[in-house]
Amino acid sequence: MSLRPDLVLIGEWIRPGSRVLDLGCGDGALLKHLQDTRNVTGYGLEIDDANVTRCISSDVNVIQTDLDAGLQDFSGKSFDYVIMTQTLQAVHFPDRLLEEMLRLGDEGIVTFPNFAHWQNRVQLALGGRMPMSRTLPNPWYSTPNIHLCSVTDFEKLCAERGIHILQRVMVDHAHHRTPGATLLPNLLGKNALYRFQRRG
Amino acid sequence: MPDALPPDSVGLVTPLSMTFREPLALESGASLPEYTLAYETYGELNAERSNAILICHALSSNHHAAGYHSMDERKPGWWDSCVGPGKPIDTRRFFVVCSNNLGGCHGSTGPASINPASGKPYGKGFPDIVVKDWVRSQARLADALGIRRWAAVVGGSLGGMQALQWSIDYPERLAHSVVIAAAPRLSAQNIAFNEVARTAIKSDPDFHDGNFYEYKAIPERGLRLARMLGHITYLSDDLMHARFGRELQAGSPTTGYEMEFQVESYLRYQGSKFAREFDANTYLLMTKTLDHFDPARDYDNDLTRAMKRARAAFLVISFTSDWRFSPARSREIMRSLLDNNLDVVYATIEADEGHDAFLMPIPQYLEVFSAYMQRVAQQVCTS
Numbered sequence: 090m091s092l093r094p095d096l097v098l099i100g101e102w103i104r105p106g107s108r109v110l111d112l113g114c115g116d117g118a119l120l121k122h123l124q125d126t127r128n129v130t131g132y133g134l135e136i137d138d139a140n141v142t143r144c145i146s147s148d149v150n151v152i153q154t155d156l157d158a159g160l161q162d163f164s165g166k167s168f169d170y171v172i173m174t175q176t177l178q179a180v181h182f183p184d185r186l187l188e189e190m191l192r193l194g195d196e197g198i199v200t201f202p203n204f205a206h207w208q209n210r211v212q213l214a215l216g217g218r219m220p221m222s223r224t225l226p227n228p229w230y231s232t233p234n235i236h237l238c239s240v241t242d243f244e245k246l247c248a249e250r251g252i253h254i255l256q257r258v259m260v261d262h263a264h265h266r267t268p269g270a271t272l273l274p275n276l277l278g279k280n281a282l283y284r285f286q287r288r289g
Numbered sequence: 290m291p292d293a294l295p296p297d298s299v300g301l302v303t304p305l306s307m308t309f310r311e312p313l314a315l316e317s318g319a320s321l322p323e324y325t326l327a328y329e330t331y332g333e334l335n336a337e338r339s340n341a342i343l344i345c346h347a348l349s350s351n352h353h354a355a356g357y358h359s360m361d362e363r364k365p366g367w368w369d370s371c372v373g374p375g376k377p378i379d380t381r382r383f384f385v386v387c388s389n390n391l392g393g394c395h396g397s398t399g400p401a402s403i404n405p406a407s408g409k410p411y412g413k414g415f416p417d418i419v420v421k422d423w424v425r426s427q428a429r430l431a432d433a434l435g436i437r438r439w440a441a442v443v444g445g446s447l448g449g450m451q452a453l454q455w456s457i458d459y460p461e462r463l464a465h466s467v468v469i470a471a472a473p474r475l476s477a478q479n480i481a482f483n484e485v486a487r488t489a490i491k492s493d494p495d496f497h498d499g500n501f502y503e504y505k506a507i508p509e510r511g512l513r514l515a516r517m518l519g520h521i522t523y524l525s526d527d528l529m530h531a532r533f534g535r536e537l538q539a540g541s542p543t544t545g546y547e548m549e550f551q552v553e554s555y556l557r558y559q560g561s562k563f564a565r566e567f568d569a570n571t572y573l574l575m576t577k578t579l580d581h582f583d584p585a586r587d588y589d590n591d592l593t594r595a596m597k598r599a600r601a602a603f604l605v606i607s608f609t610s611d612w613r614f615s616p617a618r619s620r621e622i623m624r625s626l627l628d629n630n631l632d633v634v635y636a637t638i639e640a641d642e643g644h645d646a647f648l649m650p651i652p653q654y655l656e657v658f659s660a661y662m663q664r665v666a667q668q669v670c671t672s
Contacts, residue, residue, distance in 0.1 A: 108630070132633065138653050141636055145660035152623065152635045162624045 092122050094264035095200055095282060099172065102198065102256065102284055103127050107169035110193060112156055112186070113176035116140050117149030124148070131168060134160075157181045160189045168194040175280075177201045179233040184246060191252065191287045200282045203259070205239030205275045223262045224279055240275040247285060256284040297373045298365060299331040299356035299380050306396055309429055313391075319416040322405060326430050327396025328352045328388035331372065332380035334436070339669045341436045342378055343427060343463075344368065344387040345444030345451035348519075348575050349567060351395035354387040355380075368445075370650040377658035382666045383440065391426045392418045392574040400570030401502065411570075413499030418574060420447075420454045420582045427451075428459055440669040441465035441662070442601075445647035446614065447575070450582050453622065456599040457584055465665050466601040467658075470611055470647040472618035473592050473625070474583035479613065482522055483576040486515035490569050499570055508569045513560035515572060520559050525610035525643035592625035602632035604661045606654065608646040609639050634661060 092100075096119045103109065105127045111120050114133025117140070123129040132150045135141055144151035154162070157180055171194035177183050178201050190197035202224040209220035219229040227233070238246075240259070247254055259270035259278030270278035294300050308325045315321065329352045334341060344354050346367070355372035357365050368387075372378045378385055389397035392415060400415040407414075431439065442455040442463045449471025456466040472479070490496055493511030497504050533552035543549055548557065588594035603626050607619035616637045626633045636657045640646040646654070 130630070132627070138639075138656075142653075142656045142660050145634055145657060145664065148664060150632050150634055152627075152633065153637050154635075162620060162627060164628055167627075167630070 092118060095174065095260060095280060096122060098258060098260070098264070098282060099174070099198055099200070100126060103129060103170060105129075107131075108167065110134070110163070110168045110171045112160075112171065112173040112190070113179075114140075114144065114149065114151065115174075117144035117147045117151060119172065119174065120144075120149045121147045156186065160186075160193060163193050165192050166195070170194050170196050170198055172198040174198075174200045175202070178237045179235065181235070183236050183238075184250065187246070187252065188250065191285075196255065196284060196286045197252075198282070198284050200280060201238065201243070202234070203240050203275065203278050203281050204237040205241065206279050207276050210276075222279075240278060240281050243281065243283070247283075251288045252285050253288040254283055254285045256282075258282040294357065297375050298369065299373050301360070302329050302331065302353075302356040302358065302366075304329055304352060304358070304396060307430060307433055309426075309433075311429075313422070313426060313429075315416055315422050316419045317417045321391075321398065321416060324391060324398040324426065325396070325402075326388045326391065326398075326426060327393075328386060328430065329354065329356075329366075330387075331355055331385040332383050334384040334434075338435055338437065339440060340383050340666070341431075341434075341439050342383045342385045343431070343439050343442045343455075344372070344378070344385060345423075345427070345442065345448035345455075346387065346390065347444070347446035347448045348579065349516075349563070349572070351393060352387045352389040352397075353395070354385070368648065370648060371655070371658060377655055377662050378443065379659075379662065379666070383662075386430070386434065386436075388427060388430055390418075390423050390575070392571060392578070394568030394571040399568065400499070400574060401568045410500075410502040412502060413570060415570065415574065418578055420450055420578060421458060423451055423578075424454045424458050427455075428462065431462070437462070439463040441467055441665050443467040443469075444471075445469040446471060446644065447579055447582075450579075454582075454584060456601040456603070457595060460598050460600040463601050464669055465604065465661075466599070467604045467606075467661070468619070468622060469604075469606045470608055470614050470619070470644060471622065472614040473585060473621050475580055476618075480580050482518060483580055486518050487573050487576060489514035489518070490572060493569075496569060499573075501569065507564070509561075509564040512564035512567060512569050512572065513557070516563040516567075517556040517560040520556055522613045523643055523645045525612065525641055527610060527641045528643055531641065592621065593628040596625045596629050596631070599626070599629065599631060603634070604658075605633065605635045606647070606657065607635075607637050608642065608644070608654075609637060610641050611644045611646060613644040 107129050109129045109131035111133040120133045141153045171190040212220040259274040260280045262279045306327045313321045350367040353366040354368045355366040389395045392399045400411045404411045442452045444452040449468040452466045490511035493508035495506040496508040536551040584595040585592040605623050607616035623635045638654045
């Protein structure tokens with residue numbers, strides 16, 4: 090099984106031997122990859138039963154929990170990185186979770202679909218419909234993505250909350266870097282990857 | 290028992306016992322001059338002696354965890370859902386040991402055993418036992434069986450507490466600790482239920498202050514009441530509703546105070562069955578042991594500090610409808626392990642069965658438990 094390209098990109102950001110917390114870790118693919126290639130230790134948080142079992146089978150330390158119920162089980166600054174891939178837009182309080190990420194970790198890493206991608210803009214502006222795409226496959230009434238945002242929205246929130254962005258990578262729907270997305274991220278970037286920390 | 294043994298059963302098993310002549314120093318300061326542990330084993334110990342699993346039992350069970358004692362036995366051992374070929378504790382890969390706790394009444398030395406000093410049953414003179422004492426007695430059994438290090442120590446409820454205590458007392462002697470439907474210590478409500486049960490037993494005239502053996506009596510009424518109460522706390526409201534509802538025994542209401550509802554019949558049956566099989570003093574002892582379990586006590590009530598010595602990897606499992614030891618209690622355990630940067634897997638199983646869920650073949654429970662035990666097998670069973 091080959092790893093999603095955005096997870097490979099995240100892997101390149103992680104210092105070997107780090108302690109990592111992965112929020113919404115799915116089947117544990119990222120943590121497994123980081124354990125195998127970067128010698129990291131840590132935990133994955135996941136709510137789905139089938140994914141929990143897959144994590145256990147992949148030798149990933151998984152904690153079954155609901156991110157919306159908070160992260161009180163974890164003490165402050167116990168991780169080098171707190172990661173959340175393609176989950177920010179699906180939680181009840183994304184802003185609080187960002188703060189929590191930086192309470193628990195030195196650095197945070199998030200990825201999310203950029204809602205301001207030009208195809209979404211076209212669907213809404215000309216079609217008058219809520220956008221759907223490979224990245225956002227569900228209709229409005231059944232989507233788990235209740236807090237979609239754009240690259241500009243996210244960066245504005247970070248600025249307001251004293252969060253310093255260390256790195257940003259924009260990728261297309263297949264999670265590959267493209268020159269266009271780098272040049273005009275909020276218009277041409279389908280998915281955003283950020284690494285950030287508390288402003289020192 | 291059906292005519293043929295099910296293929297995923299460990300089959301016919303014979304209880305074993307081992308007597309230890311060396312005195313056992315107890316936490317209370319007292320000591321037992323000698324003692325016997327009844328136990329069963331399933332599967333084969335490998336050449337490296339690395340594939341041994343210790344199962345710790347809960348309040349009222351015993352060493353008969355799986356399989357059948359005879360073709361006439363109506364029900365298999367108490368954890369047959371999880372122990373056997375192809376089951377989470379897979380006896381094709383693991384050598385499984387389950388012993389009756391010290392103070393028990395199914396073959397291990399307990400209050401009904403003869404005190405060598407007096408020639409009479411210990412009765413209420415049996416020394417106080419705490420979970421640490423059980424762990425120490427089990428470590429001696431491990432020594433005798435040539436098991437230096439358990440691949441895992443596993444238990445549900447009070448058994449889970451033993452698995453936790455093992456990880457503190459003998460950190461180098463277990464690779465994994467599996468703590469299911471447990472709590473780091475009892476709540477006041479838990480203790481209150483235990484106290485009502487004990488009061489029921491002690492107020493039975495047949496109890497004779499614990500010396501009922503001499504009177505050839507059994508405090509059956511007290512035991513029955515204790516068990517009925519216990520059973521209510523083991524099940525959930527939803528499960529009771531699903532299983533019994535408000536169904537009437539006779540189909541239509543009767544007058545007076547006679548048994549009417551099916552749930553009453555169930556509780557009476559369970560209570561009576563238990564009262565015939567279980568020793569009243571053992572019940573008092575086991576509930577007291579539960580009440581006193583509190584590894585954080587010696588560390589300013591800080592469980593994180595209590596777990597500092599632990600080196601094992603942990604699987605912690607809770608069940609949503611368990612109100613005796615709720616998921617929040619398992620999370621307390623989990624948090625202390627996370628704070629110590631230990632390897633932890635935690636799962637909450639959606640289940641209606643209440644506390645008793647840990648004994649049931651609930652699909653997601655079996656999946657999680659099996660996946661974890663396969664991880665254990667891959668790590669420790671090289672051959």
